[in-house]
Amino acid sequence: MTTTCATSGCCLSALSPTRRTDMNFTTIFAQYKIARETLATLSPEQQEALERAAWGADWSTDAGGGMLSPLLPLQMPPDPEPGGAAPPQTRALDFPWADRATAGQARQAAQAQLVVFDVSSAAPLGGEMRLIHSAHFADMQGDPLIAYAPAPHKLGQQVIQAERADMGLGQLTRTTVFAYRALPPGQEVRTLEARLVFLPRKNQVSKVRWLAAYDHQLQVQGGETRHVCQLRAALDQEGNGKRSFHASTLGSTQLSPLALHALSAGGTRPYATLENETAPAPTPAARHLLDELLNPPVPAPPKVKPPKPPKPPKANRKAKPAPVAPEPVEAASPPEEPAAEPPAPAAPVSEAPATDIPAPEVPATEPPAPQPAPDPWAAIDARIAVDEDVLAVSRAALERRRPLLLTGAPGTGKTLLATLLAEVLCGPGNFTLVTADARWTSSEVLGGLRVMPGEGLRYSFVPGVVTRAAQRHRESMQATGRPHALIIDEFNRAHQDEAFGRLLTLLDPAYRSQMPLVGVQDGAPEDVFLPADFVLIATMNDADVGRLHEIGSALQRRFVTVPVGVPAGERAFLERSWAHLPAGTLGTLYDFVGSGDPVSDREAGRLRGFVTVGTFFMEEVLGMATDLGLDRALRSQVAPQLGSLGRSDLAALEARARQTGLPKLAAQLATAGQQAPF
Incomplete structure (x- = not known):
């Protein structure tokens, strides 16, 4: 029996008006594979038993002699609450095997993989219009992945059936599977789906119903394989009013290439890289459409017509002319006060029509003086709580194009501040955000030769995160005149000498034109230089300094810290920000957490006297307090902060919690104190 997605409307946006959590993707699936090499390690009897059981579970054989399960539907993450975050959704995969006698051996021999498809489906809407579902995939930087075509017939048929169920128009839906790729556990992939109204005669998209981007990977934990999925951005215009989740990031360099490709003539070619074929450049119409979606024009104020002057009454032709008053006779001697002017004689009645009488002139009013444009730097403190000195030093460093390093404890808003600084300097979404990794080497940072998938042993140069950001910087300067920023989060998680050693000299702008980032000797097709006005922002958790890699003085002095x-x-x-919460909630929170002065907070037994928690922690607690109440919200958020505290510290916090009126939190702290090792 073939496993397909039977849910109608599977790929409706995660931001549909009615929240639905049972929706399946139709262009990315999980699949189990038993490789031919693994089968060869079994006895002939075991192989025969596995093969016989596999046919009963509708498995198939690939070109290399391995065994493949049917495609397994993957569920979409639920709709995030308005204004809330979208945490990753983790779901265990079922193992499609009916024979109990061989299930354990088959499960041990099988390895899961993600199978992702580049697809375009079209269905008639009436007249010349078509409904298009366009789905594409890329790596986490938004760059095309090498893919393969055509898709195996059985896999392609399962995708087509799922798409027909999704579009709700059955056989009227025409689906083209352009390419596919299988990814092992641990490898991430980003997908973007678009639902569009397409006009074939004009060969362009006339309306965007929704766009949604997701990140996927498989994780193996304790012998169980789980699908981890996170909604990254969405824009829904199908429901009752426009709704969005981080929609502005659809214009970022990681997401805009996929979005623009989907909006270019309805996605008639794959975004993935096929052999000797690259994705086409996006059309100007797609760029204009995406810009309108993310930055809708402000409607012009209605024109107000000036009131018409009243018409004088029509002359009565039968009326007699008014008598002319005789002029007054002058007195013999002039009066002490000047006499008033005599009234003018009445004008004779005119025979001309009333329309010949000119309208009275309306005095012209001067247009109001234009208001000065608001300073975008001044708007940052409306979106994040930040000290004036922090903002002033950061602004001075970035305007001089000095690398900036934001340090602080977890939850102080370093990453959010970095993105806001980048947007002010470079424009919304015009930045690359990456997280440093302990496995980084110079190859991941600058670039190098890597083995490419496919038949035979082939090497190709793959640019690193800094080189890609430098290339995007040049493209941004040509297109908008503004730089492109690179943000490296958790900077000290990478081994500094191994990852950033070659970059050390180039962080000084004076040497950037003298030596390239990468060159022909690295396998690159040409020398790539770091621009003199390159923008680099890094963040570092100083609470983990003892457990992570140290930053040497030579590297740190090149940053403004x-x-x-x-x-x-x-x-x-x-x-x-939280004015809608009940009165007293914020006061109770600060009474337990403290103001941030370590000495006074410790003396009073408040949380910030023992551990550093930032504004992000406070907002998380307040957000959960809306549904759970403050006591339960604090209990859930305080638990991860208690690992390094001793019995005396926990006892002081327990007493403060009871005094503040938080009994559930106090009970949790009492239990933690009893279990503390010191």
């Missing part, structure tokens, strides 16, 4: 702590205006910011 800005410590980010608990801002002085945090409480006022939270009062504005």
